[in-house]
Amino acid sequence: MxxxxxxxxxxxxxxxxxxxxxxxxxxxxxxxxxxxxxxxxxxxxxxxxxxxxxxxxxxxxxxxxxxxxxxxxxxxxxxxxxxxxxxxxxxxxxxxxxxxxxxxxxxRKLNFKNEEVFLNKGISYCTSANTSQFKNKTLAVVGGGDSALTNALKLADQAKRVYLIHRRDEFRGSPALVKKAQKEKNIEIIYSAQVTEAQGKDKIEKLILNTGQELDVDQVFIDVGxxxxxxxxxxxxxxxxxxxxxxxxxxxxxxxxxxxxxxxxxxxxxxxxxxxxxxxxxxxxxxxxxxxxxx
Ligand SMILES: Cc1cc2nc3c(=O)[nH]c(=O)nc-3n(C[C@H](O)[C@H](O)[C@H](O)COP(=O)(O)OP(=O)(O)OC[C@H]3O[C@@H](n4cnc5c(N)ncnc54)[C@H](O)[C@@H]3O)c2cc1C
CATH class of the missing domain: 3.50.50.60 (FAD/NAD(P)-binding domain)
Structure with a gap:
């Protein structure tokens, strides 16, 4: 005992x-x-x-x-x-x-094509505290909760552009964060979209969405809980x-x-x-x- x-x-x-x-x-x-x-x-x-x-x-x-x-x-x-x-x-x-x-x-993973291939080669499941490394980069955050919104806002301070990709037509995160993200000029929100594929050579270079959009990205953060x-x-x-x-x-x-x-x-x-x-x-x-x- x-x-x-x-x-x-x-x-x-x-x-x-x-x-x-x-x-x-x-x-x-x-x-x-x-x-x-x-x-x-x-x-x-x-x-x-x-x-x-x-x-x-x-x-x-x-x-x-x-x-x-x-x-x-x-x-x-x-x-x-x-x-x-x-x-x-x-x-x-x-x-x-x-x-x-x-x-x-x-x-939670998203299971799109090549998600595993580019894990730690431009795809990650958590944001680094050191956002300065993303200065002038093009990033994508996938998710619709408080965590995804907070990360997108934090990254937007440094990045050239942050795509915030959400599968629904409205966020489930807190309204205050949603408003902030909507106002942030570096954040481009893409509603009602899902990632279907990642492409690149040694590192991720492109995200393909089910809407047909192709996004050039340096780094993707999957933040779906x-x-x-x-x-x-x-x-x-x-x-x-x-x-x-x-x-x-x-x-x-x-x-x-x-x-x-x-x-x-x-x-x-x-x-x-x-x-x-x-x-x-x-x-x-x-x-x-x-x-x-x-x-
Ligand atoms: C890709 C990735 C990157 C991350 N990067 C960072 C980072 O840079 N900095 C940071 O602070 N955090 C990071 N995190 C988060 C961090 O890893 C977790 O917050 C932390 O490990 C949680 O610790 P925990 O002890 O609660 O659970 P865990 O670390 O998940 O440990 C759970 C333990 O329970 C055991 N267990 C579960 N079920 C059973 C069972 N039925 N029988 C026996 N054993 C069981 C597991 O084997 C394991 O030993 C990252 C997470 C991921 C996925």
């Missing part, structure tokens, strides 16, 4: 593990992919202490710092029992008094917000003993630094929770 089981070995789970060790809690960490989605980032240039580091290298640094064995197993079921929680993986069954859920989310890995939460009756696990500022869910951190939660910013920060808060809340129930 563990005092805590952390599910997920991305920045949220790994940081929770680093803090949990310091609190002297008997814990287990389970995660199929060590470092999680960080491995998919080509270059991370917004994590403190590393001016620019490849995602896989940063993931390795996290794992080195954590320095405990991670069970690289797939969790198939989580249920409540009289002692706390039962976690069933493809290999074993584990019991814990408390849980931190850090299973992250899957980035993600799908949180919440399917394991079903039996636990965890409260959700827009399909994400709802947490308070202590990373507590509505179920006593279950905490969540990182991309799986309803936090507004899905980044490595925020996932790590939430992991640290979740571990601290677990420490207080265990002290309470065991006193």
């Amino acid at each position: 563990y005092q805590l089981i952390i599910i997920g070995a991305g920045p949220a789970g790994q940081t929770a593990g680093i803090y949990t060790q310091r609190y002297g809690i008997k814990f287990l960490i389970i995660g199929q992919i060590l470092g999680g989605t960080t491995n998919e980032a080509h270059l991370v240039d917004n994590y403190p202490g590393f001016k620019s580091i490849s995602g896989p290298d940063l993931a390795k640094e996290f794992q080195k710092h954590l320095n405990v064995e991670t069970k690289e197993e797939q969790v198939e079921k989580i249920s409540k029992d009289e002692n706390g929680f039962k976690v069933t993986t493809n290999k074993e069954e584990y019991q814990g008094q408390s849980l931190i859920l850090g299973m992250g989310m899957k980035i 993600g799908i949180p890995n919440v399917h394991l939460c079903g039996e636990l009756n965890i409260e959700m917000e827009n399909s994400f696990v709802k947490v308070n500022k202590n990373q507590e869910t509505n179920i006593p003993g279950i905490f969540a951190a990182g991309d799986i939660t309803n936090n507004p910013l899905k980044q490595i630094v925020t996932a790590a920060a939430e992991g640290s808060i979740a571990a601290t809340s677990v420490y207080k929770y265990l002290k309470n129930i065991n006193s």
